[in-house]
């Protein structure tokens with residue numbers, strides 16, 4: 001039985017982002033005990049989302065350095081701060097970059113999941129009280145997205161956490177942390193965009209720009225909803241090929257297809273019956289966002305922006321596109337009210353309504369994190385799940 005660490009500073013390994021575009025460095029850091037309404041977690045697994053790469057690239061106004069990135073993780077509660085009632089040491093949990101306090105105007109509003117209770121301090125890289133729990137070599141490290149999963153131990157607000165266990169079954173209460181970590185971001189986001197944000201209907205036509213994890217989760221959601229046609233758009237042929245197994249019915253590579261001198265959106269509208277009921281941008285490229293909007297069907301088509309564009313980028317279209325009935329919208333974390341919803345998504349995975357396993361194209365050890373960053377940047381595979389701290393080893 002390991003000695004209790006409750007109330008003590010923990011020294012552990014973390015992948016520190018010292019500055020933008022500099023490879024992450026595995027360092028020994030100190031993690032202070034959780035304060036009131038905070039939870040300290042041993043992270044067992046984390047994946048790398050494109051947004052981690054984006055913040056690391058220096059193009060994110062909220063990318064602060066030095067910091068500990070990571071927001072698609074899962075782990076086991078090590079200790080809890082004063083006033084925490086919902087969690088206890090040993091609980092299997094998923095950190096949530098969108099919290100749910102259940103008290104703020106946003107939490108009470110049925111049309112949004114964007115809890116604002118701790119948003120300002122989260123964006124500054126701090127815990128809700130405006131301080132950090134991380135230090136390294138005498139320097140303060142910033143938190144990231146309220147989660148910082150690229151560390152063997154992290155501290156999160158108790159409203160930024162949910163249990164990773166089945167709600168309904170008594171037989172197998174524990175879901176595999178090395179897979180449900182993915183529900184911390186990409187898959188929940190893409191799936192939720194179809195279920196919550198756009199409410200894709202049976203028989204709908206759908207087109208998706210960007211066939212990474214987020215885009216393929218949109219495809220998965222569109223398929224679950226009973227969409228009759230799902231067109232996948234990506235510049236990488238391997239992505240287009242792999243997308244067929246997720247339910248894409250047609251593929252388009254804008255780089256190689258003969259558009260006959262037309263813009264991609266004009267070509268799609270002409271060749272796909274006037275355009276689509278729903279289109280989704282999962283690229284972060286503002287040109288693709290415009291193509292997606294202008295490929296939505298005149299009169300009723302809805303286009304949803306999911307991708308995160310770099311600071312300074314702006315979207316544009318002719319207002320006439322909206323005057324003539326297209327709707328432009330966006331989604332954060334797929335519209336899920338996080339604490340209430342993510343455990344239900346764990347259930348949907350365990351009950352095989354949604355799948356996570358095929359999104360894990362690579363597994364690796366924590367110290368290979370820079371390779372995982374290279375892979376997401378170069379469009380290789382989908383998610384790399386890193387084992388951060390293996391609970392079977394102690």
Ligand SMILES: NC(=O)C1=CN([C@@H]2O[C@H](COP(=O)(O)OP(=O)(O)OC[C@H]3O[C@@H](n4cnc5c(N)ncnc54)[C@H](O)[C@@H]3O)[C@@H](O)[C@H]2O)C=CC1
Pocket residue numbers: 049050051054185186189209210211212213214215233234235236239282283284285287288305306307308309331332333334376377379382
């Ligand atoms: N709104 C939200 O809550 C969330 C947003 N995101 C954002 O969603 C986007 C996708 O994330 P991931 O799936 O993790 O990334 P990813 O890198 O795995 O996938 C992006 C895909 O887009 C393709 N692509 C890039 N430019 C393109 C273009 N002009 N046309 C067609 N395809 C293009 C790439 O080849 C790649 O296959 C990122 O911008 C990420 O920051 C991610 C998670 C949550």
Ligand SMILES: N[C@@H](CCC(=O)N[C@@H](CSC=O)C(=O)NCC(=O)O)C(=O)O
Pocket residue numbers: 049051052060061062063114119185308309310311331332333
């Ligand atoms: N900080 C960035 C914006 C980053 C962003 O758009 N984040 C998404 C989630 S992306 C996850 O992988 C989001 O949900 N944002 C909501 C929020 O409140 O941050 C910038 O300023 O450009």
Ligand SMILES: [Zn+2]
Pocket residue numbers: 099100101102103104105106107108114115116117
């Ligand atoms: Zn709230």
Ligand SMILES: [Zn+2]
Pocket residue numbers: 049050051052071072185186
């Ligand atoms: Zn993400």
